[in-house]
Amino acid sequence: MSQHPPLTVKVWGDFACFTRPEMKVERVSYPVITPSAARGVLESIFWKPEIWWRIQEIQVLRPVKHFSILRNEVNRVCLKTPASQGSIHKTQYSMVFCAI
Numbered sequence: 001m002s003q004h005p006p007l008t009v010k011v012w013g014d015f016a017c018f019t020r021p022e023m024k025v026e027r028v029s030y031p032v033i034t035p036s037a038a039r040g041v042l043e044s045i046f047w048k049p050e051i052w053w054r055i056q057e058i059q060v061l062r063p064v065k066h067f068s069i070l071r072n073e074v075n076r077v078c079l080k081t082p083a084s085q086g087s088i089h090k091t092q093y094s095m096v097f098c099a100i
Helices: 035-045
Strands: 007-016 053-060 065-071 083-099
Touching: 007 035, 035 053, 035 083
Parallel strands: none
Antiparallel strands: 007 083, 053 083, 065 083
């Protein structure tokens, strides 16, 4: 098996939410993209069934800015306290990865 050099991809977006599993009701985001989310981004761009991607490094290229959204997540009855979501605004990351 030949060793391939690492590749770098820059990803960005207006909004992001990398949900923390310990927060059951409110969706609170990790401050940086998680390795599993980064792998998902790469697989959505460079998907092949015979290739697995390993994330080697994640760099934050733009300072992280948090914001909150309050919303009601029920269908019929309005809650007195709406659910809140802590998300990230104007994100930009550089991901170094290699094929395994």
